[in-house]
Amino acid sequence: MKKTMWNLMLATTLIGAICGCGKKGPATSSTAPATSSSKATPIIAVSVLTMNNPFFKEIVDSMEAEAKKSGFELLAVSGDFDVARQQNQIKDFIVKKVSAIVLCPCDSKAIGPAIQEANAAGIPVFTADIACTAAGAKVVSHVATDNYLGGRMAAKAMVEALGGRGKVAILDFPEVESVLLRTKGFQEKLAELNKAADCDITVVTILPGGGDKAKSFKVTQDIIQAHADLAGIFAINDPSALGAVAALENAGKLKQVKIVGFDGQPEGKKAIAAGKIYADPVQFPDQIGAETVKLIVKYMNGEDCPAEYLIPTALYRQADAAADAAK
Incomplete structure (x- = not known):
C-alpha cells in the first residue's frame, strides 16, 4: 500500500x-x-x-x-x-x-x-x-530551539538580575509546546537555585499573554496592580517582553521590575541595549x-x-x- x-x-x-x-x-x-x-x-x-x-x-x-x-x-x-x-x-x-x-x-x-x-x-x-x-x-522530524534549556538559562538570568531575591511573574502562552518547555525549564531551574541560602525567588503568578505585545501589555498592567512589590517578569517571547516594557513604563515601574525575555529579535535586542529588558536567551x-x-x-x-x-x-x-x- x-x-x-x-x-x-x-x-x-x-x-x-x-x-x-x-x-x-x-x-x-x-x-x-x-x-x-x-x-x-x-x-x-x-x-x-x-x-x-x-x-x-x-x-x-x-x-x-x-x-x-x-x-x-x-x-x-x-x-x-x-x-x-x-x-x-x-x-x-x-x-x-x-x-x-x-x-x-x-x-x-x-x-x-x-x-x-x-x-x-x-x-x-x-x-x-x-x-x-x-x-x-x-x-x-521536529526542528526547534532547545526551549527547556533556554528556560533554565532565563531563570539563571533572572536570579542574576534580581540579586537572588524577589517576586516574579510569568507571561505565558500555554497553548504551544515550546512555551510549556520554556516555563518548565524556568521554574525547575529556579527551584534548584532556591535551594541555596542566598536565593529566594518566588513565582507569584502565571498569566497568559498570548505571545502578543498588546495582550501582554494589558496582562502586565493587571499583574503590577495585584502585586505592587513585583521584582521581575519572565516573558516567553520578545513581543510579550515588549508589552511588559510598555506597561511598566506607563506605570513608572520599569526600574523596579526586571524583565527577562526570550527570542533575541531586533526589537528585543534594542530594548536590551537600552536597559529596558535585562536579557534574552537568543533563538536562531x-x-x-x-x-x-x-x-x-x-x-x-x-x-x-x-x-x-x-x-x-x-x-x-x-x-x-x-x-x-x-x-
Whole structure:
C-alpha cells in the first residue's frame, strides 16, 4: 500500500514521502527533488503561528532560501493564532498535493486531526519551533530551539538580575509546546537555585499573554496592580517582553521590575541595549528554517531523519548589545 502511494506521488511531483517519525524516507533514484524537465516544481507548504512576529518571518525567509537551493518551491501562509484557520490551510495543502508540510502549530494538541489527514494522504509532516503533542499524529522530524534549556538559562538570568531575591511573574502562552518547555525549564531551574541560602525567588503568578505585545501589555498592567512589590517578569517571547516594557513604563515601574525575555529579535535586542529588558536567551530562527528544509531533502532522498533536532540558545545581555554596537 505504501509503495503504491509513493509511486502515485512520484508521478505527480517526482518526489513524495510517507510520514513516519524519525525514520528513513522512501528511497529515490534521484539525488535532487526536481530537474529542468520536471512538469511541476515540488512544493513545501508551510503554515506558521503568525507572520506578525519577526521570528516566524525569519524562519520562513530561511526556509525559502534553502528550498530554492534544493529545487523546491515554498508556499508559506500564516495561521494567525487560529487553529481552525490552520486546519483549513492543511486541507488546502492536501488538495494541492504538496510534497511536504511544515507546521508551527497554533495549538500543539488541537492540530492533531489535521496532521492525521495529511498522514492519510501520504504527505510527510514536519514541525518547526512548536511541536505537535497530539496522540496519533505522525511527524517525521521536529526542528526547534532547545526551549527547556533556554528556560533554565532565563531563570539563571533572572536570579542574576534580581540579586537572588524577589517576586516574579510569568507571561505565558500555554497553548504551544515550546512555551510549556520554556516555563518548565524556568521554574525547575529556579527551584534548584532556591535551594541555596542566598536565593529566594518566588513565582507569584502565571498569566497568559498570548505571545502578543498588546495582550501582554494589558496582562502586565493587571499583574503590577495585584502585586505592587513585583521584582521581575519572565516573558516567553520578545513581543510579550515588549508589552511588559510598555506597561511598566506607563506605570513608572520599569526600574523596579526586571524583565527577562526570550527570542533575541531586533526589537528585543534594542530594548536590551537600552536597559529596558535585562536579557534574552537568543533563538536562531534562520537555523530552524534552514535545518527543517535540509531534513525534508534528506527524507526525500531516503536518508535517516532524527525525530527531533534541537538548537541551543545563547544568553544576550546589555554587554552583548554594546559589543554589537561597537562592531
